[in-house]
Amino acid sequence: MIIQKADLFKDLSQEAIDDISRIMVEETYEKDSLVFEAGAPASHFYILVEGRIRLFIGTRAQITYSVSIPGEAFGWTGLVDRPAYTATAECVSPAKVVKIDNAQLAKLFEKDTASGMMFFKRLAGAVVQRLVHNYEAFLSEGTLKEVTPSYG
Numbered sequence: 001m002i003i004q005k006a007d008l009f010k011d012l013s014q015e016a017i018d019d020i021s022r023i024m025v026e027e028t029y030e031k032d033s034l035v036f037e038a039g040a041p042a043s044h045f046y047i048l049v050e051g052r053i054r055l056f057i058g059t060r061a062q063i064t065y066s067v068s069i070p071g072e073a074f075g076w077t078g079l080v081d082r083p084a085y086t087a088t089a090e091c092v093s094p095a096k097v098v099k100i101d102n103a104q105l106a107k108l109f110e111k112d113t114a115s116g117m118m119f120f121k122r123l124a125g126a127v128v129q130r131l132v133h134n135y136e137a138f139l140s141e142g143t144l145k146e147v148t149p150s151y152g
Helices: 014-023 076-080 102-111 113-141
Strands: 025-029 034-036 044-050 053-057 063-067 088-091 095-101
Touching (some): 014 102, 044 076, 076 102
Antiparallel strands (some): 034 088
């Protein structure tokens, strides 16, 4: 089962893993198809089963990140209380993903708060890892600029 390979689900209770397995939906995509677009409602997040997905913000050359490791999560914007995806997810190759509804996941974690806490701790680690990756990419390109955060 793919969620057993996903870092986000490491150390969750077996009951939580079983409950999450019941709400997962497997989807397949052809090369060049979009899993989601920036600005669309962020109601699900995804776990890569196979293939390669490119996430990009702005034009395809501005900020990109590749999802290529089975078990890697992406599209988690809605999990952190943002209403819309901030990036577009495009399949670089044929891909298979697992889609998980954010609202259903929240209900499961209301029932098992210890697993919910562990999940969000791991999600925070994934966010930091992605930020570090992008920071290093900006530094290597020599394009790092001061950014004024916009909170809303």
